[in-house]
Amino acid sequence: MADNKLDGSTADVLLNDLNDFKDIESLKSDLGFDNLDEVVYNSSSSFDISEIADLLLDNIDEFVFITDAASKNIVYINKPLTEALGLKQPFVGTCYSIIKGRDEPCKECKSICSNDDKFHINTLVDCALKDDFIIKSRNINLYDRTYIINVAIQKKIKHSVVDLDTTFNDVIAPYTIIFSKNIHNPDILLYRFLEHLGTSIDANAVFMYEHVQLTDENGKNKSGNDQSDVIKSKLTKILLWTCQKKEYDVAHQNAPVDILDSILTEQIVKNYTHENDHYCALPVLLDEKILGAVIIKNANEDRLKTLTPCFKTIINLMASALHNRIMQAEITNYSNLDPLTKLKNRKCLITDIPSLSVAKKLGVIFINVNGLKNINNTSGIDKGDTILKKTASLLKQLLHQSEYIYRLGGDEFIGIYPDIDEHEFILLSDMIKAFMSSDKGFSASVGTSWINSGMTIQNAINKAESDMYTEKKKYYRISKNENERYRIQNDLIFDILEPAKIQELIAQDCFKVLYQPKFKIQGDVAQIAGAEALVRLIINDKVIPPDDFIPALESAHYTHLIDYFVFETICKQMRERLDKGEKILPVSCNFSRHSIIRPEFKTKLKEILNKYDITPNYIPLEVSEHSSTEHHKELVEVTEKLSKEGFNISIDDFGTAHANIYTLADLTVSEIKFDKKLIDNLGKGDDEKLTTILGVLITMCKKLGIKTIAEGVEDVVQKEILKNLGCDEIQGYYYSKPIVEDDYYSKL
Known part of the structure; x- marks a missing residue:
């Protein structure tokens, strides 16, 4: 923080001289004596200064003490401070124990960040001096040690009441300190402003108002009138400070309406008398736009006049804080509101x-x-x-x-x-x-x-x-x-749409996990590269197609129960194979958007992996591209975190949604799977455009380091086209239909 000078202060003169220290020679010259051999650092941490310097520091009004930057030990205290503290000997401990009465260093200590170019200002509150002081500190290096020169200056604004002979800087200094300390919390910052303003001018109360427009999401005001011609607005009270030392009823206290209306129309500082009460109205402006108003009630007129030259600066600080508050509120509303319906999310x-x-x-x-x-x-x-x-x-x-x-x-x-x-x-x-x-x-x-x-x-x-x-x-x-x-769903599916029923079916082994093998096609001979885990539902020997029960589970938001079941089944089967010393290859698992955005998703996956001691690279996570259209932000955050944990992310159904390229650019993706609808048209009639598009996508993915997989490949023509285009892997009935675990591992 820049040095805020307090005019006429002897200590400021001293510190301004010390600010020019560059080396030991300049120190000798500035203090006016040629021999600094008496300046020594001894084993008792005492720091002796020449009698001239001692006399100089003992005869100023301000309190001066010097500390060792590393240990915080006080190595020098001038006479006024020694007397004020009632010390019998000067070198008796640390600054935080002597000045503040603490057992450990102060959290607000600025000594760590102080340097040779700036003074740092802090406020000593509740210190041993039983008063409020401003402390100005600066580092200085002597004999390879760093010391901190501190000057404690008693505030001229005592007990937050402005003395009539204070200068502009004296008045503004407390506001700048309040601003710097509370800049990240505008509500507290504004209240501290009102509190100091009210006490310094001995007011009954100080009100803070915020400017709002009376319109709803349909462009109408609260009374229902059309706002196309006139946009109505008002000032709404957000903060109130009252003097606790006076009898003052805070209930239902508001500034008079005519004062607030005047602020909105004239936007100038004005004094009003209303029912024997005196008000001073200050508009809070930023770039000539009114953000709100400060209303002062029954202030001491003499103190108010003293403060008047500082109004502009004080209001500018308040405008900055109020603008910050408004921006934070808008950000909070944006993150907490549904943009379409304007309801909470x-x-x-x-x-x-x-x-x-x-x-x-x-x-x-x-x-x-x-x-x-x-x-x-x-x-x-x-x-x-x-x-x-x-x-x-x-x-x-x-x-x-x-x-x-x-x-x-x-x-x-x-x-x-x-x-x-x-x-x-x-x-x-x-x-x-x-x-x-x-x-x-x-x-x-x-x-x-x-x-x-x-x-x-x-x-x-x-x-x-x-x-x-x-x-x-x-x-x-x-x-x-x-x-x-x-249309094709029957009562049997409706009956399973309960969590307890789904868990019961899982326990009864009604959900079956199958493997859809994937094959590498770049080379002379296709090689098995892994598989995709699929799930089938069988009830009373009746096979219910995934196209029937999966949409029903998605609608009921219960797909996470099946997704976790399939994931754990694959992990368990892998662990059994590994324990037998057998080979395993990656098996990808599908997850619906409802599972991905669940708060426990990442934790649940890691819990299952740890249970079976399986590394995440063995189980790529397949995410439907459609997930990104409704929950894109959540999907980006989750995939980024999972990728850092070692998971490979695969985008399923690529090429059928509207966000193909956008998905690749925004998500952390290891592989993509071209949707079967694209592959079905390969080798059938005029497919030149489709082949060109697939070729461009495959080339782009190679440059991005993303593996490409085609699903639903059913004949040799489709396989050869994909091989020539450079596609890495394929899956489909051409090589294998979905098979049970034993049949899949026999292929390895």
Whole structure:
């Protein structure tokens, strides 16, 4: 921090002289004596100065002490400080024990960062001197040792009250200190400003207001009037400081409306009298734009006049802090709000749960829009977005007394109503269920749960979600002939959409893990390179295709149970082979986007790997490219962390989504798999364009060090085209269909 001079200070003169020290010779000259042989460092850590220097330092008003930078031992104290501290002998310990009465060095000690070019200013609070001091410190090197020269200067602003003879620098110094100490916490910074401002001018109260516009997300103000011609705005109170030493009622205290209106229109410093109270209004401006206002109530007029020349500088500091506060609020809102619906998001729900858990009772409403994917496919994404915004708007109307409404992602919403009686919540939830099932162009499945203790809020959320999926099953059964995605699903699939049922099927060995081998094709002979793990569901000897049960599990957000099961099965089988001394090759496992964004995802994978002592490079993680379209930020963060842990990331279904190149540029990817839909058209008629595109992609991946794999290869023509294009590996029925574990390992 730059040196803030306090005019007329003898110590400043001394320190300004010391600031020019370059070597020992200049030290001799500046102090006015030729022989510095008496300046010695002895084994008792005492630092003796010539009588001239001693006399000089003992006859100034400021307190001076010198410390050893390494040990913090005081090696010199001048007479005024010795007397003030009541010391009988000067060299008795460290600066933190003598000055501050502490057992260990002060955390705020600036000696580590002080250097030969600058003074560093700190405030001594609650020190042995029982007063508030500013300490100015600077390093100096003598005889290969570093010492810190400290001058403790008593503040001219005593007890935060401005003396009438203070200078501009005296007034501003405390604000700069407050600013530097609290720059990363604008709310505390602004309150400290108000506190010091109020006490220094002996005011009853100081208010801080922030400028806001009265518009909602639809461009209308809170009263519903169109804002196309006039944008209304106001100043909203955000902070209040009051003088605790005076009788002052802080309840419902606000600045008069006419004062605030005047600030918005005139934007100049003004004095007002309102109901026998005197107000001083200061607009807070940044680049001629009003950010807010500071209102001072019943200040000492003489002290206020003394402060007036400093208003501009003080307000500039406040404007910077207020701007920082506004920017932090905008960043927080951006990260905690869903950009489409303007509801709170999943991250905000996690943040709010601790405060909600203290509620004595609360109700949870879990909502899932029915058939949203089908709407997006048939009517367009814009239509789907419109339905999501309508759902959000309906929730805000129906739960208008609750601020806890969230869009969890995709088609899911949740509303939490704290401190509501059970019978009231039942009436509310029945109304919402009836409203969401009514004919309005779309419908939603609604699940509810009420608890009498917020401590079990997570259980209530889970129960409401389960209740919602019970309603969702009814929708699927009713609309299965209208909804193409679920047309082939039967009641058997609906019945497994419960976590307990899925775990039961896993225990009964109904989920079977198969291996789809991969083959290297660059060379004279194709060689097996590994496999992809696939899963099949068999119930009562009936094989349920993955295209049936996987979408159902994804819709219910239960795919993580199957993903973890397959991953652990592969690890277990690898460990069994290794224990027999047999060879293993990498086997990739698929993970849905719902699994990837789960908070325990990375920890769970590492836990399973450690259990079976398998290194992550043996199990590449296949991620569907479609994952990046809905949760791209989360996917980037997770894949980057997993890559650092040694996992290889493979992008599945490459070439069928809209973000191919963007995916490669943004994600930490080891390999990509071309989707079967691309491979199906190779060798069939005019495929020149497709061949050219695949060739460009393969060449690009080679330059990026990314392995290329083609899935769904079924004939020799497709294999030869891919080989000529430089594709690394293929998988498909041409070489092998999905096979059981023993058949796969026999191929090795």
